Amino acid sequence: MFGAGGGTSSYEEIETTDLIVLWGSNAREAHPIFFHHLLKGIDNGATMYAIDPRRTSSTAWADHWLGIDVGSDIALANTIAREIIAQGLHNEAFIAHATTGFDEYRASVEPWTLQEGERVTGVPASAIQDLAHAYAKAETAQLLWTLGITEHYTAADNVFALINLALLTGHVGRYGSGLVPLRGQNNVQGGGDMGALPNKLPGGQDVADDVGRARFEATWGVELRAEPGWHLAQMFDAIEGGDLRTLYIIGENPAQSEADGAKARHALESLDCLVVQDIVMTATTELADVVFPAAVGWAESEGTVTSSERRVQRVRMAVAPPGEARDDIDILVAMANRLGHDWPATTAEEVWDELRSLSSWHAGMSYERLEALGGLQWPCPDESHPGSKFLHARLWEEPSGGPAAPFTVVEWRPPIDELTDEYPIRLTTGRHLDSFNTGVQSGRSRAPRRKGATIDISPEDAEHLDLSDGDLARVTSRRGSVVAPVAVETGLRDGLAFMTLHYPDEVDVNVLTLDKWDPKSGTAEFKATAVRIELEG
Amino acid sequence: MITIDGVDVQAPVDATILEAAAKQGTEVPTLCYLETLTAASACRLCVVEVEGARVLAPGCSRQVEEGMVIKTRSPRVDRARRMVLELLASSVDLSLAPELLELAEEYGAAPERFGEVRAQVQLPVNIDNGLYVQDLSKCVLCYRCVAACGDDAQHTYAISVTDRGFGAVISTEFGVALPDSACVFCGNCVAVCPTGALIVTTEYDMRQAGTWDEELQTVTRTICAYCGVGCNLDVHVQDNEIVKVTSPFDHEVTAGNLCIKGRFGWSHVSGPASPD
Amino acid sequence: MDLRNVTTPPSDRERVAIDRVLADHGFAETDGTPGRTAIGGRSAATRRDLLLPALHALNDAVGWISEGGLGYACERLTVPPAEGYGVATFYDQFSFEERVEVVRVCDDIVCGPYADQLIAGLDGIEVERTPCLGRCEKAPVAFIQQPGFRRTEIAPASPQSVLEGEPTSVDTHIGVIGEAVLLARVGSVDPESLDDYRGAGGYQALSRALDEGADAVLDRIEAARLRGRGGASFPAAAKWRAVAQAQGDKIVVCNADESEPGTFKDRVLMEADPFAVIEGMTLAAYVTGAERGFLYVRGEYALAERRMIDAIEAARAAGLLGEDVADGGFAFDVEVRRGAGAYICGEETSLFNSIEGLRGEPRDKPPFPTQEGLFGLPTVVNNVETLVGAVAITMDKDGNSKLFPISGAINNPGLYEAPLGVSVAALIEAAGGPTSDVQAVLVGGAAGKFLLPDDLEVTLDHGTEPPLGSGAIVVFDTATDMEVIVDRIARFFRDESCGKCVPCRVGTIRQVEALERLGNGGAERETLDDLAAVLRDASICGLGQLAAEAVQSALDLQLIGGRSD
Ligand SMILES: Cc1cc2nc3c(=O)[nH]c(=O)nc-3n(C[C@H](O)[C@H](O)[C@H](O)COP(=O)(O)O)c2cc1C
Ligand code: SF4
Ligand code: SF4
Ligand code: SF4
Ligand code: FES
16 A cells, blocks of 8 residues: 555554444454454444445444445445545545545546446445445544455455545544555465565565665575566466476465366466475375475464554464474475575574564564564564554655555456356355364364355345255356355345355365456455356256 | 552542552452453452442442542451452352462451351353353352453353342353354353353363363463464463463453454364364 | 344244334334345444333233244344343243243232232142232232233232232322322322313422423422432432533433332322322423433332323323423423333332343442433432422422331321321321231331331431331231241342342342341351341442341341340
8 A cells, every 4th residue: 555565554543433444344254353443443433334245244233234246346436436526525635735646536436426336336326425425524434354355356456446535535644544454364464574475575675676676685695586476376377378387385275275276276286396385284285296394383483473453473382393394494494405505594583683674664673572562563663663553644744755645546347257147146255253264274173153165145046046044056157066055144135145265175166266366466356256056956 | 649548649530449559559359350341340359448438339440539538458348358258159169260269268258157058059061062161150240251242342242141139140042052142152251251160171171181280381472373363372281282272361452352263273283183 | 233143933923012012112123225235233223222121012912031032022122132131031020931821929028928828829820929019008919910911910919809810909098197298189189180180280380390490490409308219318409400410411210110118109109190200200301401201110010000101191192291391492201111020120220221121230330320320321310209299399398298108017008198207106106006016117118127116206207217218117016927027028138139249149148048047046146247247338239238237127126036146
């Protein structure tokens, strides 16, 4: 977001904000303890709007739920923007002071009348209007999202559409107002911050930035490429095209987590060499030529992770790793040495201190301070800095400190996987409270209410299709088909179905999904698949 | 300005007597009170004498007022506290509440005097899920679990105090089994229970087997492996096996709370494997 | 809220009963467009206060509260089922097992001697023993609950009158020492006629208040030193003034939960002079600026409730409640809420919780009701008699006049009015004297104190010994086994303790046990004294604080146990 890939706000801010807009996020189940902070906000009098195709346990807490059509988020955001501008509710002073590109943006949203918004999103115009006014008029507002926004082939544009709304109303850069993407994994934020992105070096520095790159080259004694590397989807394309023949995977299960799973597995099988480093055997390690057993990051090794509020915190070794499992750093150092380098044994703290010397975000975060203060939020440029609760205060400074924040014109594009008579039902995916991603970790623990793999359908569809709870149904997309027991859910409407990804060994949902990915972010279209559902056998 | 045990103390306007006393270095015993929860003022262990007041005041919830003269110990206070402890010890199994037993000793509580035939809380141990056990014969009805499951943290409202008087008991609707109730197995009720009436299954089983030994345990602070919220975990380890996970009450991200994944989702590391 | 609903469906009768009661209270669900919008969260959970009426609707309609019925009520009101169950199980009147009808037979200190015989005569019928039903002057008393919204008070009760289900008599004998102020209209005007009430001087106080203004009313009530008649003797004017000075929405609550054993004064006022109660509430509303009123009547007062509801409707129809009360330029209306068998709900903050659809447990004080009362708003809560007294005072009547329900071993049991400062002996005399030799007199109900025959010249007033309490006077003759009486009182507190605080939850049961050991010759005085101390000093509310009063006075007077110390 305007040069910093992190949520702008702290959890504590949602406790006192006036308005909460939860968009494409089932945080009640996917981020339960963040939701505690949100609930405090509600208890303190905040009004909440939730935008989600499904009536989830999160949306049940919203004063107002907007049941949008899958993949129409940009249409909704643009409609909200047009209504705000049409009613003169936009923050002209802030726009003039801190942003660029407003005129083009205004022109781009002009066609999005409330009626047009209703036609495309399915949400009644009055509800859209209501949300637009509430967001524009709120003293402070938090706009939050998760994978409902980002697991689309328009992921980056979806995010831009939301950022535009915050710029339009000045709901960013102030305590209490902000934009927060909730991170799905304990160190998604940290991984990106450490440079595990194709276009970034640690500390959010761009690979194309010559000055920044030179500092890394000097420290590391190697030359770095100025061009971005491949993101995940590009790697799979490269495997398919024969340009990528060896893959070293650390702690991922793409054989089950990638969209169009059959294709992904086929790609992995076609490699010359696949090395997988993981804490347990997975469907992906099954395909590997070499498996490195790794220590469990959060309980068997030392290091740091970074949360959705940019808080860097220490993970520590609570138990010794079993058998031959080794710390990730040890494995990497050993690999380097086998490849002919001479890397000394290194502790996590030494690695961290090197990072601090290169990343101004992290410079002030010594292990000692992280431990004493229960973590620190970046940017934390020096050891006397308390860390940053929120980002982009510069946008409000007089004169505005640093570059202006640009509006980004975004066009709505419908989901690729079209609904037709043959595939009339929109299948979307998501998470359950008591499970996590492909279930590699969570599946081993007890959960008395774990539901298992089901195809969830609305009561209306259950009636049309003559299906009831527990029936086995075949779900077919343009790419494949799976069989799952039916669960009739009142939170779904006619034409909308739902599955989770947690139980790939029982029902491999990614056989159905489309691996069409977003060119900007590399995320695939997990959330919008066209399917047909029928009684099996 | 207020006076606590004869000493003048400066206390902020909205401070409770407990907080004001703590600031001055005087500890007032508590049972139902927990900093992260709204005070229920139910146990009455924290009562103090406020000059001019007809009855004793609960230190945990009564706010100080200008000019208040407070005695945190006096014969009246001590007698009330001794009786509260005596009443609890005579009716509830306090074997997993060592701090209460120590207090009972300190205040000279003599629960035996209520005779052999006396009403006691005797309820069957409820083992209806693989994650935590309800042993409500140990319940002192401090209301903490209800607050943690409800308005003060989890907002799931799976349990409530039901019935009335001595028959009051923590229960789901119509006493249905926890897996059939609204319970989401976050264990946030277990985390706040001061008496072991709510206890994680691993600890319960090890105690039953006689293998639970806190002397042999280490507690390591780390971060949850799952979602990106960044909850702090305290991992309790005995013999290189995780036996329990809790969260610190004084950390702002969790305030002691976790979700089912953070509190119970550690079987991929070590310990009892196979899910149900 | 993301509540998990009960999956058992309600029966048709249950569904209809709940839909009707919610509609009657103006509850309309704010549905959105199906599948597209919905109102949720706190915005969907705004009418928790209808939980108790909904529970009554179920219990009245089908005789008990089933899983499906409770689940449906909770779902409609967005109440978590566990909490709904926690609330429902708080009250004695609700059953969670299917039943056809239940006869509640009073076995308290006045009716007690008759209870066994009455119950023996009701073979084959489901009977529950209950504490005082508030018709002590016509002991023994029974209360029948039958499905189909049938609730009947029977006094005096015999097996035959219970089986016939006909209330035998409703008129309470009344008597007056000095001028009738509070009872001026009781028995002489038709309680069902607003015209009669006006003909007898009704609503003149409100007219006068409108003429002279709120301050004049306040000054007059303050000058008359009207103090609360619910037991706590708090100056009424001070409460009214505090709420009048508060900003924003305010509420007037009339406490008609009268459940103190031996007490039936509020019932008589409601049954016989209901408009006066409404006028009193309206006066309080005018003075304080409150626009909403609640009258919380105990669940066993079926007739009083009926009379109050009818009177409120008549007053509303006549423009004496509503948007512009008596053309006086202020709005006020009253809702009746019914208790469900819990003495503690007479404690003012428990009463608020009960109305709000929470368990009827008391709240910490401070904050006091005048600061944060019902729904968190500044609230005047007054006893029925206090409010009727305020009406009289506004018409320059004596603010010192007090009601005394007198029952037990007395020739003319009934409700008596006399000026404060009257002696117990004079009251007993006015009630025709004792039926035989007096052993002891209990003043102030179960939370009160005993007097010996030699001490009856003592006078009754606010703030003097023995405490006035509710004003109830129960006379015991020498044939009475005082151990049984004291035991019944101790069991009353044990049974009625809400259970929230340790001193009362466990202390009241230990008190019962210690008395039993005492009866068997044990040396229990020290234990009983310690229990009394912790109950008085450390309990949250007046129930626990006074739970050892009567026991201690019986011990002190050697009515039981003798001196073991
Ligand atoms: C256990 C308990 C029961 C009470 N029951 C009643 C009651 O039935 N009616 C009543 O008016 N006050 C009752 N009170 C007193 C009320 O708390 C409160 O003081 C009273 O309603 C205030 O009205 P007043 O000032 O007009 O008396 C009770 C108090 C306690 C502690
Ligand atoms: S179960 Fe534990 S936390 Fe809950 S009320 Fe009982 S003692 Fe308190
Ligand atoms: S405990 Fe739950 S909410 Fe907290 S980090 Fe772990 S998975 Fe996320
Ligand atoms: S004194 Fe008794 S009735 Fe009052 S709060 Fe305590 S337990 Fe409840
Ligand atoms: S700690 Fe204050 S009442 Fe329990």
